[in-house]
Structures are given as C-alpha cells and as structure tokens.
Amino acid sequence: MKKSVTVGLIQMHCSASREDNLKRALKKIEEAAAKGANIVCLPELFESTYFCQKKDDKAAFLTAEAIPGATTKTLSEVARRLKIVLVGGSIFEKAPHSRGTALPCPYYNTSPVFGPDGALLGTYRKTHIPEDPLYHEQHYFAPGDTGVKVFETPFGKIAVLICFDQWFPEAARIAALQGAEIIVYPTAIANFIEEETPEGNVQDAWEAVQRGHAIANNVFVAAVNRVGTEGNLKFFGGSFVSDAFGNTLAHAGHDEEILLAECNLSMIPEVREGWGFFRNRRPECYGKIAENFQ
Numbered sequence: 001m002k003k004s005v006t007v008g009l010i011q012m013h014c015s016a017s018r019e020d021n022l023k024r025a026l027k028k029i030e031e032a033a034a035k036g037a038n039i040v041c042l043p044e045l046f047e048s049t050y051f052c053q054k055k056d057d058k059a060a061f062l063t064a065e066a067i068p069g070a071t072t073k074t075l076s077e078v079a080r081r082l083k084i085v086l087v088g089g090s091i092f093e094k095a096p097h098s099r100g101t102a103l104p105c106p107y108y109n110t111s112p113v114f115g116p117d118g119a120l121l122g123t124y125r126k127t128h129i130p131e132d133p134l135y136h137e138q139h140y141f142a143p144g145d146t147g148v149k150v151f152e153t154p155f156g157k158i159a160v161l162i163c164f165d166q167w168f169p170e171a172a173r174i175a176a177l178q179g180a181e182i183i184v185y186p187t188a189i190a191n192f193i194e195e196e197t198p199e200g201n202v203q204d205a206w207e208a209v210q211r212g213h214a215i216a217n218n219v220f221v222a223a224v225n226r227v228g229t230e231g232n233l234k235f236f237g238g239s240f241v242s243d244a245f246g247n248t249l250a251h252a253g254h255d256e257e258i259l260l261a262e263c264n265l266s267m268i269p270e271v272r273e274g275w276g277f278f279r280n281r282r283p284e285c286y287g288k289i290a291e292n293f294q
Helices: 018-034 070-082 163-167 169-177 202-217 267-275
Strands: 004-011 039-041 085-087 091-094 107-114 120-125 150-153 156-160 182-186 190-192 220-224 227-230 233-236 240-242 248-251 257-264
Touching: 004 018, 004 182, 004 220, 018 039, 018 070, 018 257, 039 182, 039 220, 070 085, 070 107, 085 156, 107 156, 120 150, 163 182, 163 202, 169 182, 169 202, 182 202, 190 202, 202 220, 202 240, 220 257, 240 257, 248 257
Parallel strands: 004 039, 039 085, 156 182, 182 220
Antiparallel strands: 004 257, 085 107, 091 107, 107 120, 150 156, 190 233, 220 240, 227 233, 240 248
C-alpha cells in the first residue's frame, strides 16, 4: 500500500530582527500547508542572522531562550491550527541550571518538533558542534545530550539532525536503526565570500554526503538551508529532498523558496529488501567505530 506524505522545506533569508524572522517564517509555514505539506521544516537558527561567525558575540546570548518558551508556544499554535508536523528549525536554547551544582546554564542548538495537535513531541540538541573559520559554534553551544531521537508522527517516523551532524554517517545510521523513515536536516551552510574552499565545491559535497546517507540507510532525507549574504558568508540555499535510494525528488535554487516533495514511504522496505544493507550488517566487526581516533 502506498504511504505518501508531502514534505515542505522553508528556504528563507534571516535578518537581525527576531520578530521579523518569526513573522515571515509563520507566513511561509502557512503557505506550505496550503500547498499540501504534511511535514514542514524551518532552517537552523532561523530567528537570527548566523552570529557564530564571531567568537565573542555576547549579545547573542541575550537572545537564547528556554524550551518551552515564547517561540515554541508560537510554533505549537501554528502546527495545531494547520494540523501539520512542524520541525522548528533550531533555536538557541538556554537550558535550566543543573540542580545541586554551581554550573552555569548550558546553551544548546536545539530543534523542537511538534505534532499536528500542537503538542511538543520532543527536542533534539545538536550532537556535533563545529569550530571552524566563520563557524565558531563551540563558543556558543554545548554538545547535545539528547542522543539521536526518532519522533513518531501521524505522517511517519522522523529523525532530526542539525547542520554539522550531516557530515557524520554514524548519526544517520543510528537514526535509521531506530526506525526513522525521514531524516530532516535544518541547516545554515554557506560559501565564504572572500576566499574559495580549496577542497572543492561545498554545495556539491554537502548534497553528496546526505544523498549517501539516504542510499546507505534507505531513508528519505530532507535538507533545508537558508539564503542570503550575512557578513563573510553567502548562504547558497539548495534545499532538497531525496528518496530512499538517493534520487533527488525536489531541489531549490539560491533564493527564498517553499520546496515541496511527495515522499512514498512504502518504498523503504522494498529497497531494504532488495539491497539487503541492513540484513547483511556485521555489528560484531564495528567496534573500532566507537573508539577515539587521534
């Protein structure tokens, strides 16, 4: 039996105004739902410009918020009203103090997921935190402590991984082993304006590695990026959805866009049976993957 859902990706530019970003995001979510999207996803850190280009943007910490909080309340309401599953991109989360300790509040890069009744199904905190030129996230976010999570929804089993997580095959494999049918990647990835990446085309590599996760794990992959020039970064967009064998179902350009893709989830068991990637695994041989490597 065909089991199809429509995924809507909100490819948008982000300004310095939190109110403006949230207002425009809500409008685009409504447009995606009106066009038939069952699952809608926003980009990473959609409420602000990408402040991690600097190591010491103290003002950015003033924008961090609790979950649940004002933003998640707003996102919950729109998910309930439109009866959609909503992946709220990611939010700069200020977590509660650790009880019984003098530790400061930890901060995380966190994705909230809402069901069509508006319920907060849970959150995922970004596992892998980059520290690279213009991506100084280790100065802002602690490594996530939620582990890879799969959210049961009326429109399928969804895992959310955030941006830098997309380069790690381990995270995608864990999501698939836990039953994920769709892996959603809210992202903020760009080209440097003042220099070229010597390794080659960043967008090509970004797409290739995620399509590889789709193929190796026989899951659908939906990657949503922002667009626009911010400081020394030019966000290239290029949001896309691939099926459970890496075929691209829909691909966005370099401007704002609402990208829709119909995903036939019944394809997953058929492909897994045909290619046997899971039944031919040799977990007893994979111990090295969990060892530290220097």
